[in-house]
Amino acid sequence: xxxxxxxxxxxxxxxxxxxxxxxxxxNRPFLPAHLKALDIPLAxxxxxxxxxxxxxxxxxxxxxxxxxxxxxxxxxxxxAPLEKGAGVRPVLEALTTRPLVRGVRRSVxxxxxxxxxxxxxxxxxxxxxxxxxxxxxxARAPQLPALAQALEHLFAAxxxxxxxxxxxxxxxxxxxxxxxHGDGWAASLxxxxxxxxxxxxxxxxxxxxxxxxxxxxxxxxxxxxxxxCFGPDRCLFGGDWPVIDLxxxxxxxxxxxxxxxxxxxxxxxxxIRHSTxxxxxxxxxx
Numbered sequence: 001x002x003x004x005x006x007x008x009x010x011x012x013x014x015x016x017x018x019x020x021x022x023x024x025x026x027n028r029p030f031l032p033a034h035l036k037a038l039d040i041p042l043a044x045x046x047x048x049x050x051x052x053x054x055x056x057x058x059x060x061x062x063x064x065x066x067x068x069x070x071x072x073x074x075x076x077x078x079x080a081p082l083e084k085g086a087g088v089r090p091v092l093e094a095l096t097t098r099p100l101v102r103g104v105r106r107s108v109x110x111x112x113x114x115x116x117x118x119x120x121x122x123x124x125x126x127x128x129x130x131x132x133x134x135x136x137x138x139a140r141a142p143q144l145p146a147l148a149q150a151l152e153h154l155f156a157a158x159x160x161x162x163x164x165x166x167x168x169x170x171x172x173x174x175x176x177x178x179x180x181h182g183d184g185w186a187a188s189l190x191x192x193x194x195x196x197x198x199x200x201x202x203x204x205x206x207x208x209x210x211x212x213x214x215x216x217x218x219x220x221x222x223x224x225x226x227x228x229c230f231g232p233d234r235c236l237f238g239g240d241w242p243v244i245d246l247x248x249x250x251x252x253x254x255x256x257x258x259x260x261x262x263x264x265x266x267x268x269x270x271x272i273r274h275s276t277x278x279x280x281x282x283x284x285x286x
Contacts (some may be wrong), residue, residue, distance in 0.1 A: 006238025167204025203238025
């Protein structure tokens, strides 16, 4: 059984995605029929917000919910402007009325370091956790120490918060190759793993490597380190489709993931492939 804990869908004819203009290869609709054509054996998937125009974020949730009969979306991670601090509460209240919404994400990967630890952003994280929503975190390797500070604040305020680190904290594999210590990534990930309610998505690595030339052994040290730090019970598989099409496509990434994890005991592979995602996102039987 396979649950994809990080799936995107978009249609530029429905919603506006300014960032897609920078990646024309994927600047087109990616819909349930396109996913089905890949023949990936997904039992369920978690849809993660795609950074459409923030004014359309609620429309994105409702659009994806309307596709749930065509693709096995068991949960939605929606956009929320956490930098608004207490001002985000009306958005959170609206999101909690949507049955499929389990969590929120405000990507910080392209924001300055000061944004991560800004008081309003920290307060927004706390409000989201108190609303019963999980938080997906998308940050780059140099931002991980600041992210650790933000999580210290969050977990002090809401110890039971559920948090998920997307894409292993985006190590720069293209620059550092197999050196997991580049940008302090290995030490930063080990530091983050000390937060017991933080989980880690095994996703997005191929697009952090050389898009055209990556090999399984380029990714293996990063996956091995994440598994050693977090353990299988806090790791989740993510396809990151269709962004993964920039770096060889979903089937190739899935084969690489399966090759790296093939030697794990069955129970550990089951945790990464479906059990952890089911627990973290409150998924039903599918």
